Amino acid sequence: MRVPVRSLALSLALSFGSASALTPAPPSMACALPAGTLPTQTRAVFLLDTSGSMRGIGDGRANIFGQVKRSVLNYVKAAQPDQLEIMTFDSGIRTRRSYDLPAAMPRFETDLSALSADGRNTHLYRSLEAALKPLQGADQYITNVYVMTDGIDNDRTRRVNAQQALSAFAKRGPLDSLTYIALGTDIPKDAADALRGSDYASGLTLPVGQAPDLVGGGLGTATATASDPAHIPAPFPDGTPLTLASAVRGLGLSAQTAQGGQTSLHAPARLPFGTPALLCAPPTPPAAGSTLIGARPHRVLLSLNFGQEGSGMRWLNSGADRALNPGETVTLRFFAAPNLDLSGPKVGVSLPAGTSGLDASLERESGARFFAVKLRNTGSQVAQVVTPRLILGTGRSVELPSVSVGTGTAPAGTPPSVLAPSSDSAEVSNSRFPAWLMVLLALSVLALGLLGFWWALRRARTPRPRPMPKVTGTAVPSVKGIQYGEDRLLALVSDSGEVSSVSTPLGGPFDVGMLARVPLLSGLRAEQHIDGLRILTIPSDIEVSQGARLLQVGDVIRPGTLLGVAVAEPARAPHAPLGSLVGLGLPLTFKTEGVTLHVCGPYGVHGLTVQAGITDLGAEFNAPALLGLKVGVSGPHILLADVPAGMTLQRVSAEGVLETAPLRAGTYLPPESRLTLPPL
Numbered sequence: 070m071r072v073p074v075r076s077l078a079l080s081l082a083l084s085f086g087s088a089s090a091l092t093p094a095p096p097s098m099a100c101a102l103p104a105g106t107l108p109t110q111t112r113a114v115f116l117l118d119t120s121g122s123m124r125g126i127g128d129g130r131a132n133i134f135g136q137v138k139r140s141v142l143n144y145v146k147a148a149q150p151d152q153l154e155i156m157t158f159d160s161g162i163r164t165r166r167s168y169d170l171p172a173a174m175p176r177f178e179t180d181l182s183a184l185s186a187d188g189r190n191t192h193l194y195r196s197l198e199a200a201l202k203p204l205q206g207a208d209q210y211i212t213n214v215y216v217m218t219d220g221i222d223n224d225r226t227r228r229v230n231a232q233q234a235l236s237a238f239a240k241r242g243p244l245d246s247l248t249y250i251a252l253g254t255d256i257p258k259d260a261a262d263a264l265r266g267s268d269y270a271s272g273l274t275l276p277v278g279q280a281p282d283l284v285g286g287g288l289g290t291a292t293a294t295a296s297d298p299a300h301i302p303a304p305f306p307d308g309t310p311l312t313l314a315s316a317v318r319g320l321g322l323s324a325q326t327a328q329g330g331q332t333s334l335h336a337p338a339r340l341p342f343g344t345p346a347l348l349c350a351p352p353t354p355p356a357a358g359s360t361l362i363g364a365r366p367h368r369v370l371l372s373l374n375f376g377q378e379g380s381g382m383r384w385l386n387s388g389a390d391r392a393l394n395p396g397e398t399v400t401l402r403f404f405a406a407p408n409l410d411l412s413g414p415k416v417g418v419s420l421p422a423g424t425s426g427l428d429a430s431l432e433r434e435s436g437a438r439f440f441a442v443k444l445r446n447t448g449s450q451v452a453q454v455v456t457p458r459l460i461l462g463t464g465r466s467v468e469l470p471s472v473s474v475g476t477g478t479a480p481a482g483t484p485p486s487v488l489a490p491s492s493d494s495a496e497v498s499n500s501r502f503p504a505w506l507m508v509l510l511a512l513s514v515l516a517l518g519l520l521g522f523w524w525a526l527r528r529a530r531t532p533r534p535r536p537m538p539k540v541t542g543t544a545v546p547s548v549k550g551i552q553y554g555e556d557r558l559l560a561l562v563s564d565s566g567e568v569s570s571v572s573t574p575l576g577g578p579f580d581v582g583m584l585a586r587v588p589l590l591s592g593l594r595a596e597q598h599i600d601g602l603r604i605l606t607i608p609s610d611i612e613v614s615q616g617a618r619l620l621q622v623g624d625v626i627r628p629g630t631l632l633g634v635a636v637a638e639p640a641r642a643p644h645a646p647l648g649s650l651v652g653l654g655l656p657l658t659f660k661t662e663g664v665t666l667h668v669c670g671p672y673g674v675h676g677l678t679v680q681a682g683i684t685d686l687g688a689e690f691n692a693p694a695l696l697g698l699k700v701g702v703s704g705p706h707i708l709l710a711d712v713p714a715g716m717t718l719q720r721v722s723a724e725g726v727l728e729t730a731p732l733r734a735g736t737y738l739p740p741e742s743r744l745t746l747p748p749l
Contacts, residue, residue, distance in 0.1 A: 100349030100366055102314040103243040107345050107370065109691050110649065111292065112210040114154035115141050116200045118193075118218035119163060123186035123252075133252050134186040136280035137217055142181060144283035145170070148291075152210070153177060154574070158196035159188025165575035191220035197234040203558060203572040207242030209648065209691050211370065213289030214238065214247030214270070217281065221257050231263040235270055244290045244347075245269055246365060253277035256362060264363040272362035273355065290368045298334040298373075303327040305350045305367065314347040320373075336373070343688075344373040374682065391470065393427075393446035395477040400432075400735075401442045401470060402703070404681050411440065413462035418442055418469075420457055425449060427474055429457050439703070442469060449474045548587060551613070551632040553602050561585055562631070573597075578605055582654075589636045591647075591654040592671060602626040608654075608671075611636055648692030650675060657744045658721070664702050666738070679707050694746050706737045715747040 123134040145153060153168040155177070168177045197216065204212065222231075238247065247270035249256060256264070256272045264272040273288070275281060281288075293302035303311060305327040313322050319337035326332070327350070334346075348371055352364035391399055405411055411433065418429040426449025433440035442457065453474045458466040550562035559571040559581070571585045575597050582591030592608035604624045607613055613620045614633040626632065650657070653670025660667040668675045668690075677689065679702050687696030697713035711734050712718055720728045721741040732742060 100312045100314045100347060100368070102316060102345065102347045104316075106208070107244070108207070108209055108211050108242065109688060110151040110210050111148070112152035112154070112206070112212065113145060113148065113150035114156065114200070114204070114212075115215065116156040116158060116162075116196065117141070117184065118159070118191060118220065119157040119184065119186040120159045120188040120191045120218075120220060121186060122191070122219050131219070131253055131278040133219055133278065133280060134184075137252070138181055138184060140280045140283050142178065145174075145177070147284045154572075155181065155184075156196075156200050157184060158192070158200075160190040160192050162196055162199050162575075163188070165573075166577065167572075167574035167579070190223055191218060192224040193218060193220070193222040194229040194231055194234040195222075195224055198229045198237040199556070201234070201238035203570045204238060205240040205570070205572065207240055207245065210242070211290055211292065212238075212241055212245035214245070215281075215283065215288065216247065216249040217252060218250075219252040219254060221254065222260075231257070231260040232266075235263050235267050238269075241269060244368065244370060246271070246289045248273060248288045249362075250275065250281050252280070256360075261362050267363065269365075270363060271365050272360075274360040276358040279358075290370060292370045292372075294372050294374055295334075296374050298323075298336050301332045301334055301348070301371065302330065302369065303332040303348060303350075304330055304369065306353075309350045312349045314349065315344070317341075317344055317346075320344070320346065334373075340373065346371045346373055391472040392475070393444065393472055394475045395426075395446050395448050398443065398445040399472065401444070402439070402701070402708075403441070404439055410462035415460055416462050417460050418457050419460050419466060420455060424453070424455055425451075427455055427472075431459075444472050446474050448478045449476055452476050548585075548590060548634050548636070551581070551634055553626050553628060553630045553632065555628045557597060557602070557628055559584075559602075561587065583649075590634070598625050600625050601628055601630075646693050647690075647695075648687075649690045650692050650695075655746070657746075659718070659738060659742045659744060661707050661738045661740055663705055664707055666700065666707055683710055698744075700738065703737070709734055709736055709738055717745040719743050719745070 117137060119134075123137070124132050141155075150170060153170055153173075154165065155168075156165045157163045166177075166180055168174070170177070193216075201214070235247070238245070247267075249260060249264060249270065249272040251272070251274040253276065254274070256274055261272060264270050273281065291304065293304075295301045303309075305311070307326075307328050309327040311322060311325060311327060311332055313320070313334070315321075317337065317340065319335075320340065321335055323333040323335045332348070348369040350367040352361065352366060355361045391401075393399060410416075416431065418431050420427060420429055426447055428443075428445040428447050430443045431440065432443055442459070444457065454471050455474055456471040457469045459469055460466050548561050548563060552560040552562055552568065554560065557575060558573045560568050561571060562568055569585075571581070573579070573584065578594055578596040580591060581587075581593040581595065582589070590611070592606060593611055593613070594606040595602050595604050597603075602625065604613070604620055604622055604626070607620065607622055612633075612635040614635070615624075615626065615630060620626075620632070647653075647655075650668060650670070653668065653675060655670060658669040660669055664679050666677045666679055668677065668686075675690070677684075679700055681702055683699050683701050685696065686698045686700065687693060697711060698716060698718075699710040701708045701710045709718070709732055712732070718732045719730070719742060720732060720739045721743055722728060723740075727743055732738070
């Protein structure tokens with residue numbers, strides 16, 4: 070997974086006040102790492118009270134709105150969420166804008182600066198329900214919800230109460246949170262009771278005129294990346310006691326408290342790169358004049374991006390075929406962190422005592438952090454699994470990935486085995502063997518060699534394909550209709566009549582397929598208009614109808630309209646979910662510029678700068694359809710590390726001709742290549 074994983078913050082401006090206090094979190098909030106695949110992206114959503122009291126007008130006690138906007142801006146700059154929404158409310162939701170960061174950061178700053186507080190009411194619970202209900206994507210985002218207002222709910226209809234508002238976030242994930250922030254006022258009893266009874270929400274009151282610290286206040290779930298077990302991010306005051314939750318046996322804290330914003334871990338050998346862990350700390354008591362209700366532990370979701378035995382060694386081509394028949398060779402490529410000493414004459418590769426028929430060598434340029442270990446089956450007489458070790462300049466050794474060595478005689482022309490240095494090999498006796506025994510051994514080896522050569526000719530030595538990873542999750546839905554409601558939000562209607570809401574921005578163009586995570590609708594684009602929903606683009610293989618009339622580009626749909634959808638299924642065969650790439654459409658094309666990979670589709674382009682180490686594109690884009698397709702960096706090029714069986718990547722020539730031969734793992738990605746995915 071890519072890290073740092075950031076957070077989805079739904080910041081709803083609410084009020085705070087009264088004396089310092091802290092109520093304990095329920096037992097369900099203990100430090101525990103959720104099972105299953107954790108989100109790889111974050112989204113921040115801020116719902117701000119824009120009633121006039123936020124500027125001190127009417128019953129307002131302080132002009133706090135400017136400070137609130139600065140708090141929001143500071144949070145976004147520090148947390149750097151992948152996706153951001155800003156919502157404002159008074160008598161209900163007034164505006165709702167979405168931003169894909171960091172590309173849309175300038176637009177966000179401009180829109181935030183232009184926000185004003187001039188409303189007349191604070192219909193808090195109704196607005197909170199409307200904000201939370203459309204939120205979904207718990208498998209993609211970590212969600213932190215912040216509620217900020219200087220008033221209490223004054224909706225006379227009482228259509229929605231506090232408990233109903235909190236319950237509206239039904240599609241939240243196990244690490245999501247909500248913080249109700251009251252600016253210069255107390256949290257009403259009904260809201261406080263709902264917060265205490267919740268398993269994800271808490272409340273905070275602040276003195277009059279004081280804005281919340283969303284960056285250093287310990288609110289919500291933070292995320293961080295760790296590349297060294299001795300330096301684990303722990304953004305807590307010195308001396309804060311820590312706990313660690315992980316699914317890996319032998320992984321734990323070496324230091325039980327935070328010091329200098331860090332702690333340290335002890336890790337088992339062969340810890341998988343990118344292992345998730347949850348670092349927890351007790352809730353911090355609020356400052357004088359503040360109250361914290363339903364306090365939750367501070368949580369940091371860590372991605373442990375260090376290599377085997379905690380040495381800082383990253384395996385770059387984990388998809389390499391390590392089953393070696395006679396004569397076959399595999400080159401394992403690695404990147405060494407600065408703490409891995411690869412200098413000195415003792416550096417090399419060691420094989421266990423008694424290993425025969427396997428040649429191992431270290432390939433590395435002086436001063437380079439990239440290195441490779443080349444292993445060759447020169448003709449083993451016994452089937453064996455060999456685990457080589459890298460000998461460091463300090464004399465310490467690091468275990469390398471094992472290889473499976475098949476029996477038989479290597480084909481003619483295979484270089485003979487070169488004895489690799491071994492730190493645990495026994496001394497070889499200087500006594501000479503009898504001549505008759507040498508002749509007998511030579512004849513035996515010759516007979517076995519002829520038998521192995523005959524066997525080798527009958528067996529094709531093709532690399533064993535990597536299986537396509539098993540994709541779990543909800544199948545791609547079949548959409549038969551789109552409901553554009555009176556609230557100007559969209560919902561999809563399946564052929565079975567099931568209705569699922571779509572988080573719809575109230576400003577700016579959007580791709581329906583991307584928002585709904587439905588590849589069949591990618592390329593269908595629209596935007597909110599003063600009179601309804603304006604259709605911007607309709608792909609040629611999609612028909613959208615209103616009654617008996619087919620819609621055209623430029624049509625404006627009135628709120629409260631049900632649209633029919635017909636998709637040319639053969640042109641858009643269902644595939645596993647494409648995650649954040651769904652709006653690009655199919656087919657996908659890869660274009661490379663140095664170490665930058667551009668994923669291109671008929672309706673858009675997504676850019677990715679490939680970092681050192683192995684990047685699983687499926688995990689990077691949260692796209693199960695691409696799981697197992699891995700790339701790495703080799704100098705100024707992108708290296709294709711692994712291609713699952715059933716998936717094909719083919720070079721596209723400068724003339725635009727698709728070459729027949731597929732690209733294989735271990736080769737550089739060309740300037741342009743076409744990806745073919747297996748249908749479900």
